[in-house]
Amino acid sequence: MDGTLIDSEPYWHQAELDLAHEHGGDWNADMGWQVSGKPLPTVARLMRERGLDLPEDQIPDLLIDGVIAMEERHMPWIEGVRTILTDLVGAGIPSILVTTSPRRMAQAVVAKAPEGAFADYVCGDDGLAQKPDPAPYLHAASLVGINSPDLMTSCLAFEDTLTGITSAVASGATTVAYTGTNPVDTSSGPQFASMKSYVGVTLDDLSALIAKRLGRLGSSAAQTC
Known part of the structure; x- marks a missing residue:
């Protein structure tokens, strides 16, 4: 879906960066691309390992909330x-x-x-x-x-x-x-x-x-x- 139907990977990466900015942790855009396509619990675990100061089980829902908010403003369908x-x-x-x-x-x-x-x-x-x-x-x-x-x-x-x-x-x-x-x-x-x-x-x-x-x-x- 992400990257094949809609180009929402930038939304996910921005949501990850927003969480890291707000709750600490060593995370950057390159790390976001490295976890593209991986299950959200895996992303949450890796973000925790990089210092994100949030309970691991809360991270997926917060990322989803951030992406949905961006998609509500604009659904980024891939051309064609x-x-x-x-x-x-x-x-x-x-x-x-x-x-x-x-x-x-x-x-x-x-x-x-x-x-x-x-x-x-x-x-x-x-x-x-x-x-x-x-x-x-x-x-x-x-x-x-x-x-x-x-x-x-x-x-x-x-x-x-x-x-x-x-x-x-x-x-x-x-x-x-x-x-x-x-x-x-x-x-x-x-x-x-x-x-x-x-x-x-x-x-x-x-x-x-x-x-x-x-x-x-x-x-x-x-x-x-």
Whole structure:
């Protein structure tokens, strides 16, 4: 969600810096990027280790409050993403939002997305194993009736962090690293493809990615027979 649908990472980093400014601790923007995509309890623990003078269990909610306040003023949709979501709805292709963010944040984004854009969403407080474990993506697939590992190849996943990319790849999904927002280099990641912009991307382009991966898998299977 953050970094693939909306460019809210700067909001998270600002919320972290605001907490550190108000309650102490050695925290900076570079540290914020290093924890991008990680569960909020992990971020809270690391901020505490860097000297933030707040109870660890209060930090996630305070960060969320700060980000939501900024999003209420402006939801930072990534250019081109709403067009893709609308096209998917028109084609009857379901999308599931898979995020480490808590459900109340996902709900805020879904509410402002194109109507019917998301069939469901999987969140960081749903009780599943967290990314980089594949559990969130496997559960997301099951919500639209995909329960076979062989069918996961036909699922397209977009991620912007190595943590998320690892999760999606481990699930078997055809994984695209979106590189338009996160400055952390993901070129060495296990993704199938990378994409810097959504502008001008069509459903045919997305279908071609899946077809290309299926072709490679078919070629590999033939070589091992």
